[in-house]
Amino acid sequence: MADSNAKVVVITGASSGFGYATAVRFAQAGWYVIALARRLERLQALQQLIGETCCEIHQFDVCQQENIDEFVSNLATRKIQVDLLVNNAGLALGLESADKALQQDWQVMVDTNIKGLIFMTRAMLPQMVAAAHGHIINIGSIAGSYAYPGGNTYGASKAFVAQFSLNLRADLAGTGIRVTNIEPGLAETEFSVVRFHGDKQKADKVYQDVQPLTAEDIAESIFWSASQPAHVNINRIELMPVCQAFSPLSISKT
Ligand code: NDP
Numbered sequence: 001m002a003d004s005n006a007k008v009v010v011i012t013g014a015s016s017g018f019g020y021a022t023a024v025r026f027a028q029a030g031w032y033v034i035a036l037a038r039r040l041e042r043l044q045a046l047q048q049l050i051g052e053t054c055c056e057i058h059q060f061d062v063c064q065q066e067n068i069d070e071f072v073s074n075l076a077t078r079k080i081q082v083d084l085l086v087n088n089a090g091l092a093l094g095l096e097s098a099d100k101a102l103q104q105d106w107q108v109m110v111d112t113n114i115k116g117l118i119f120m121t122r123a124m125l126p127q128m129v130a131a132a133h134g135h136i137i138n139i140g141s142i143a144g145s146y147a148y149p150g151g152n153t154y155g156a157s158k159a160f161v162a163q164f165s166l167n168l169r170a171d172l173a174g175t176g177i178r179v180t181n182i183e184p185g186l187a188e189t190e191f192s193v194v195r196f197h198g199d200k201q202k203a204d205k206v207y208q209d210v211q212p213l214t215a216e217d218i219a220e221s222i223f224w225s226a227s228q229p230a231h232v233n234i235n236r237i238e239l240m241p242v243c244q245a246f247s248p249l250s251i252s253k254t
């Protein structure tokens with residue numbers, strides 16, 4: 001860490017999409033970025049872009065408790081105090097109805113979006129509570145508030161993130177620690193390629209003839225939430241592209 005006064009942000013899922021853009025945004029503002037993800041070569045490219053003096057990278061799977069434990073103990077050994085944790089790593093898998101969805105896809109979404117996020121939070125919180133300082137920004141989704149066909153377990157996992165964020169606030173009242181849930185709508189990243197198990201053509205169709213949010217839009221909302229004065233807690237931000245709105249409730253006639 002070149003500048004020992006720099007604020008420190010830990011970002012999960014920093015190899016792509018929102019996480020990558022968030023790393024770039026915070027580095028531009030002089031923060032020290034700790035970028036985590038499974039794809040090391042992507043992290044290396046990020047580190048090359050923003051510079052080794054203001055970014056460190058760790059190959060890291062939020063579903064592996066050993067990775068979480070080793071990471072947190074490494075921070076403690078180096079006496080690195082984290083100002084902000086961005087729990088961004090997550091994914092949707094499949095868009096089939098609940099009777100046809102793959103159980104394995106549901107398992108991975110629960111392990112990543114729910115268990116990865118809560119266990120990372122659980123591991124990082126004691127140092128924040130001890131310092132009476134810190135901020136946790138979770139990446140939820142509009143899918144956590146609005147149901148759509150095929151959203152099933154993905155939407156439910158993001159509803160969990162929304163409620164977990166509120167309950168964290170309840171637990172952390174009086175500690176000085178802030179908690180925010182960012183709930184984006186349609187945004188073009190690798191999200192749909194992952195959702196459709198690598199089918200790029202199918203993924204491209206999602207963003208065809210529309211202007212979705214960008215990863216930079218989300219990074220900006222994360223940065224803005226983190227930049228408020230210490231006495232201000234942004235509870236949640238829901239944002240959508242203008243092209244996206246709500247469907248009427250459906251009524252199936254016999
Ligand atoms: P991307 O697929 O572009 O990025 C997802 C990131 O999560 C990647 O960096 C990936 O890295 C990481 N990741 C996935 N699984 C794990 C894991 N087990 N351990 C560590 N990192 C992991 O998608 P987005 O940027 O769009 O998604 C980021 C978050 O935003 C997700 O939580 C998603 O649900 C949410 N979201 C996305 C929306 C969208 O429309 N794009 C809208 C609303 C919310 P790697 O594979 O290298 O590990």
Ligand code: 8X3
Pocket residue numbers: 140141142143151184185186187
């Ligand atoms: C991603 C947004 O609407 O595709 O969380 O579920 S949506």
